[in-house]
Amino acid sequence: MDRMRANILKSMGLTEEDLKNMTPEQQKAVEQKIKDLIEQEFQKNAGKTGQAVDISA
Secondary structure (H helix, E strand, O other): OHHHHHHHHHHOOOOHHHHHOOOHHHHHHHHHHHHHHHHHHHHHOOOOOOOOOOOOO
């Protein structure tokens, strides 16, 4: 999960440090985008076996 988050941030051209320096509104928007992308990835892989993931964080 952390790796996925880091990869998404990287693909957006951002780092955790960049995120910390954003306004709360900007942080919320980026966090929502990350959450949406992670959920899309899990839905895409939902039918595959051998995957046990808790995304309730």
